[in-house]
Structure formats: C-alpha cells, structure tokens
Amino acid sequence: MGGTIARLSEQGHDVLLVDMTDGEPTPHGDRETRAREAGRAAEILGVRREQLGLPNREVVHDVEARHRAAGVIRRHQAQVVFAPYFEDAHPDHLACTRIVEDARFDAKLTKTDLPGDPIYPTWFIYYYCTHLRHVPNPSFIMDITAQASRKWESILAYESQFVVPEKNRGIIDWMKSSATFFGSRIRTEAGEPFFTREPLGLVDFNSVVGIDGATS
Numbered sequence: 001m002g003g004t005i006a007r008l009s010e011q012g013h014d015v016l017l018v019d020m021t022d023g024e025p026t027p028h029g030d031r032e033t034r035a036r037e038a039g040r041a042a043e044i045l046g047v048r049r050e051q052l053g054l055p056n057r058e059v060v061h062d063v064e065a066r067h068r069a070a071g072v073i074r075r076h077q078a079q080v081v082f083a084p085y086f087e088d089a090h091p092d093h094l095a096c097t098r099i100v101e102d103a104r105f106d107a108k109l110t111k112t113d114l115p116g117d118p119i120y121p122t123w124f125i126y127y128y129c130t131h132l133r134h135v136p137n138p139s140f141i142m143d144i145t146a147q148a149s150r151k152w153e154s155i156l157a158y159e160s161q162f163v164v165p166e167k168n169r170g171i172i173d174w175m176k177s178s179a180t181f182f183g184s185r186i187r188t189e190a191g192e193p194f195f196t197r198e199p200l201g202l203v204d205f206n207s208v209v210g211i212d213g214a215t216s
Helices: 003-010 031-045 065-076 091-106 145-156 170-184
Strands: 016-023 048-054 080-084 122-127 140-143 191-195
Touching: 003 031, 003 140, 003 145, 003 191, 016 031, 016 065, 016 091, 031 048, 048 080, 065 091, 065 140, 080 091, 091 122, 140 170, 145 170, 170 191
Parallel strands: 016 048, 080 122
Antiparallel strands: 122 191, 140 191
C-alpha cells in the first residue's frame, strides 16, 4: 500500500509505519541493512516509522504483543489502522494481523498500564500482501496514479530484498501489473486494493473515482 501511504502523507495526514519485526534473518540482509533500507523507504514516502521489536519468523499472537501494538495506537492516537489481509500463507502476517486487530480493542481500555490516552480507532482496513495465489476481491480501490513512481522507488529502497536476490527482481514487475489491473477497475492508471469488514460512510460523491466531474 505504498502508493496510498504516499498519498495520505501528501494530503497532510500524520502517518506512522510500524515495523512489527526487524525483518531478520534473511539470505542477503542484516539488521543494520534492513533498518537503513526501511528508513530510506519511509523517507521516500514522507512518513515516520517505529519498531515494535517482535521476533521475525516467530511472531506470536499473545497479550504482550497486543499491548505493545495497543501502546503504539494510543501514543499515536490513530484514527485509522491498516493491517495485512487475514487470509495468508505467511505465519507472521497472520499473527501480526490478529495482534493488531485485538490491539485496536485493547487501546480503548481504561485502568491499564498502557501508555497514552484510551482510543478506539474509527476504521480498521486490510491491505493485501498475501503469499497465497489469491485474487483480491476488495471493498474499495485507491487511485495511486500520481504516487506510483514513489511506490516503486520505496520498494526498491529494500535492495537486499528486491535488487540483490535475482529471483526477487521480478516482484516489482508483478506489482506494477497488479497496480495497472486495479487501476483499470476504477478507470485510472494505477490502483491499490483494500478490504474492510465495516461499511465506509460517504458524505457525498465528489471524490468517488469514475463519476463525471469527479477528481482522480
């Protein structure tokens, strides 16, 4: 959802990226490299980032992890929370999603040791980063035509993941094809799909892509 992150940043939203783990170990990286790459990607997208410190490859959905995530939500006073789609083949993705889903609830609790003031984020939205051969059926698609180039630049900032390993170099082309496809569904050049279990409310149709007179 890098294009959407860039777009939200451009619109003046206070966006915080939370790295649930440090991403290591990987075949071509190390902690210092991954931290540098993540920092560069966040800089490209124009947002801040924070490290939650869970163990990569061993993420477990438990109360401690929930409270760590809830603390971030409370300190940031997040109104909207994004997490990976809840059907996936990656155990860490599934665990992280469960953690953040429950952290949304935990963040509103009173009489706890959690930092910050209680808050219940208004919206919880899923983005697609699944390892399944799965075709998303999104609730909505964000037009990222103007932000697509920053999305690709932010991905390639992770050189140890998408440039150095030859087998991963094609991922950027796959993601560009995906953006083109989802953009075509809303008649734009590039789009990113999202899913929500809760209905989104509209005030009007002025910002709905594809209606005559609407901006995109």
